[in-house]
Amino acid sequence: MYPARFDYVAPRSLEDAVEALAGGGDDAKVLAGGQSLIPLMKLRFAEPSLLVDINRIPGLDGIAEDGGRLRIGALVRHNDVVGSRLVADRLPVMAAAAPLISDPLVRNLGTVCGSLCHADPAGDWGSVMLALGAEVVARSPSGERTIPVSELLVDTFTTSLAPDEIVTEVRVPLPQRRSGGHYLKLERKVGDFATVGVAVQLELDDGRIGRAGIALTAVGPRNVTATEAERVLAGAEPGPDAFAEAGRLAADAAEPVDDVRGSARYKRAVVQTFVERALTRAHEIAGGSR
Amino acid sequence: MEVNVTVNGAQHRVDVEPRMLLVHMLRDRLRLTGTHVGCDTSGCGACTVLLDGTPVKSCTMLAVQADGRSVTTVEGLARDGQLHPIQEAFKEEHGLQCGFCTPGMMLAAAALLESNPDPGDEDIRWALSGNICRCTGYVNIVKAVRRAAGAMRQTATQAG
Numbered sequence: 001m002y003p004a005r006f007d008y009v010a011p012r013s014l015e016d017a018v019e020a021l022a023g024g025g026d027d028a029k030v031l032a033g034g035q036s037l038i039p040l041m042k043l044r045f046a047e048p049s050l051l052v053d054i055n056r057i058p059g060l061d062g063i064a065e066d067g068g069r070l071r072i073g074a075l076v077r078h079n080d081v082v083g084s085r086l087v088a089d090r091l092p093v094m095a096a097a098a099p100l101i102s103d104p105l106v107r108n109l110g111t112v113c114g115s116l117c118h119a120d121p122a123g124d125w126g127s128v129m130l131a132l133g134a135e136v137v138a139r140s141p142s143g144e145r146t147i148p149v150s151e152l153l154v155d156t157f158t159t160s161l162a163p164d165e166i167v168t169e170v171r172v173p174l175p176q177r178r179s180g181g182h183y184l185k186l187e188r189k190v191g192d193f194a195t196v197g198v199a200v201q202l203e204l205d206d207g208r209i210g211r212a213g214i215a216l217t218a219v220g221p222r223n224v225t226a227t228e229a230e231r232v233l234a235g236a237e238p239g240p241d242a243f244a245e246a247g248r249l250a251a252d253a254a255e256p257v258d259d260v261r262g263s264a265r266y267k268r269a270v271v272q273t274f275v276e277r278a279l280t281r282a283h284e285i286a287g288g289s290r
Numbered sequence: 291m292e293v294n295v296t297v298n299g300a301q302h303r304v305d306v307e308p309r310m311l312l313v314h315m316l317r318d319r320l321r322l323t324g325t326h327v328g329c330d331t332s333g334c335g336a337c338t339v340l341l342d343g344t345p346v347k348s349c350t351m352l353a354v355q356a357d358g359r360s361v362t363t364v365e366g367l368a369r370d371g372q373l374h375p376i377q378e379a380f381k382e383e384h385g386l387q388c389g390f391c392t393p394g395m396m397l398a399a400a401a402l403l404e405s406n407p408d409p410g411d412e413d414i415r416w417a418l419s420g421n422i423c424r425c426t427g428y429v430n431i432v433k434a435v436r437r438a439a440g441a442m443r444q445t446a447t448q449a450g
Contacts, residue, residue, distance in 0.1 A: 010355075108345060
């Protein structure tokens, strides 16, 4: 199964890549890990006229702490996140999600930023980054801008990126207070898309909940932020009652549909249970139950 | 476009269209047909090869992306007419029936044993979870990888 014909360039610098992408018009695409784009091209769901392969550009493959945030470059693979001590220590929600993405072979090539740009509502990173309040950095010939992930993810396979923009990194704010996070995913088998996924991030402030981030995978046209659930948790006393209430509100926020993976009603029930469970775990990780 | 790639230790220069997938270059141009095309939709792992030592799906990568890199296929496992310990173990433990998934299984196993010489059953199952077998039920595959690990550790001890 071959993709349709396309032109291909593999620039050695970000500047050259930005120029090439801009020169390629609206049908040019960036190739990073290729684990979503190449299957789509093989199925002819995507037929880009030009691929700008950014894999040869140095300096995009780092995970680094910088001024209170974690910077994850455009070539950081899912498996790099699995192996990152920095991530394990500081952002357990990322550490929990990374090994659940697709399968080990895909994790070796697929990238965090690419997954966000693909904007599949069943993508795990979208929910994780929404829960964390992350933003991406996009570069184009007219300069650089940051886009909150909440504004990046517009609709199924649709982002707010302009055709000439390349995402160079995602920036995750590092919690300054006691915090914990968790990701839970229900899948039929390894490598299948999520039936339901749930990302939560809890930051504690003097025994109460400071900020709560909750986002849902595969239950809407994009990754869904459970805004009401986040709102009732902020300032609340952490514990079973608050977590159960958040689970109910998150289930209300979900917009699942009936499909081969389950009925909408079933998926909503899973959201409720998973949010409650993930919050309980996040609270434990934050040291709140000691 | 010209691709310069090392496959199983040998240098090759191949002229390909950008849209040629790595698996097709290996099979159709280099005649290394041990790498199989299974699902063709990135779901089965039959096409697994090692790219600079890392297992990847060669049906989900362009041949041009392999330029300047090193690829190992199943044909690269045996040395000097001697089966690789992983191949030997798959034979001994009957870790295959039809054999279609076997090249991918063995390469994924080779990468695992490179990073973890003494994996438990869970580690093995986790590492092979991107490779689908429709015959064996995996039990003998896991046994084979465990046996290969033991054999390779013993060789390493003797060599050391």
